[in-house]
Amino acid sequence: SQSTLQLLLSWELVGVSSFVLIGHWWEEQANSNAALKAFLTNRVGDVGLIIGVIILFFGAGTFGIIDTNLAALDGTMSHGVLLAASLCLMAAVSSKSGQFPLHTWLPDAMAGPTPVSALIHAATMVVAGVFMIARLYPVFFEGLSIGTSGLNYMAFIGGFTALMGACLAFVQKDIKKVLAYSTISQLGYMVAALGVGAWTAAIFHLFTHAFFKACLFLGAGSISHSATHHSFDMREMGGLRKPMPITFWTFLIGTVALAGIFPFAGFWSKDEILATADQGDFKVFMVVGLVGAAMTAAYMTRCVYLTFFGEYR
Numbered sequence: 001s002q003s004t005l006q007l008l009l010s011w012e013l014v015g016v017s018s019f020v021l022i023g024h025w026w027e028e029q030a031n032s033n034a035a036l037k038a039f040l041t042n043r044v045g046d047v048g049l050i051i052g053v054i055i056l057f058f059g060a061g062t063f064g065i066i067d068t069n070l071a072a073l074d075g076t077m078s079h080g081v082l083l084a085a086s087l088c089l090m091a092a093v094s095s096k097s098g099q100f101p102l103h104t105w106l107p108d109a110m111a112g113p114t115p116v117s118a119l120i121h122a123a124t125m126v127v128a129g130v131f132m133i134a135r136l137y138p139v140f141f142e143g144l145s146i147g148t149s150g151l152n153y154m155a156f157i158g159g160f161t162a163l164m165g166a167c168l169a170f171v172q173k174d175i176k177k178v179l180a181y182s183t184i185s186q187l188g189y190m191v192a193a194l195g196v197g198a199w200t201a202a203i204f205h206l207f208t209h210a211f212f213k214a215c216l217f218l219g220a221g222s223i224s225h226s227a228t229h230h231s232f233d234m235r236e237m238g239g240l241r242k243p244m245p246i247t248f249w250t251f252l253i254g255t256v257a258l259a260g261i262f263p264f265a266g267f268w269s270k271d272e273i274l275a276t277a278d279q280g281d282f283k284v285f286m287v288v289g290l291v292g293a294a295m296t297a298a299y300m301t302r303c304v305y306l307t308f309f310g311e312y313r
Helices: 004-022 029-060 065-073 079-096 105-111 114-124 128-135 137-143 153-169 175-195 199-226 245-258 265-279 283-308
Strands: none
Touching: 004 029, 004 065, 004 079, 004 105, 004 114, 004 128, 029 065, 029 079, 029 105, 065 137, 079 128, 079 137, 079 153, 105 114, 105 175, 114 175, 114 199, 128 137, 128 175, 128 199, 153 175, 153 283, 175 199, 175 265, 175 283, 199 245, 199 265, 245 265, 245 283, 265 283
16 A cells, blocks of 8 residues: 555455455354454454544655655654554554454454465454554654663563463364464564564564465364364364375474474574564563464464374264
8 A cells, every 4th residue: 555545445445354254154143243243343443543544644744654654754743643643553453463452353253264264364364453563664663662662562562462362272172263362372473573673574474474374274174174074173173194194284384384393484484583582672572482482382282183193083
């Protein structure tokens, strides 16, 4: 998008697409409820986006994204204006990219068909918030004083969400919900990366995550479709590595990439984020990132074990 207005319009279109796709099997009440929950939660954040766009327009005198970024950097807008705009836009990021406290819609969104989860809830829609921060990064960088402080709202929310999502992924029985909380955790990782000044690494992680998480969702769909007659409950799975070798190996590759194991994609992007956090004033976030990465490896090991190993059911 060349302008914040175009960004706002497209943002709403991706939101309505998500609503329609989550409620695809609308005959069941739970699916309709999940679609409405996603829609309404996103509306809450979108109010922040609209207000943020208005503040930036009156601050910079333009809707153009490049001009807005230049105005943020050359002192046209005061720090107060940039701070207000940043916090309003962070509300939009919280809803669209599943950050605390507006993350609750994402696990329910698993009511949609699995290819929809692979596309929208791994790669396309949920990273719109991360992309918007990167696109308007000078606004956030100046507004939240990322370059000069050791803690800011964005880094805190991202770090907290990364750990919280990982904790919740441990206790899920539904294979898609494990992946959904994992997505929340990885989105927290990206937001924290932007919050500590690792903007290149954050977008790199956005790309790597899109591929391996979509691969995992499609694996979960394959298992549900072939092995458990449209159930996603891992208690009904087990010992599937022999009957489903191709799904097993592709799921395993996605898992080791997500866990950040060398030489797969997730290793390079997470390593870059941790390295940048260590160089700046954000040493504590390097620790948060390491703990989050270890937890990711642990809950994905549990997921693979319950699904593909153990007793065949």
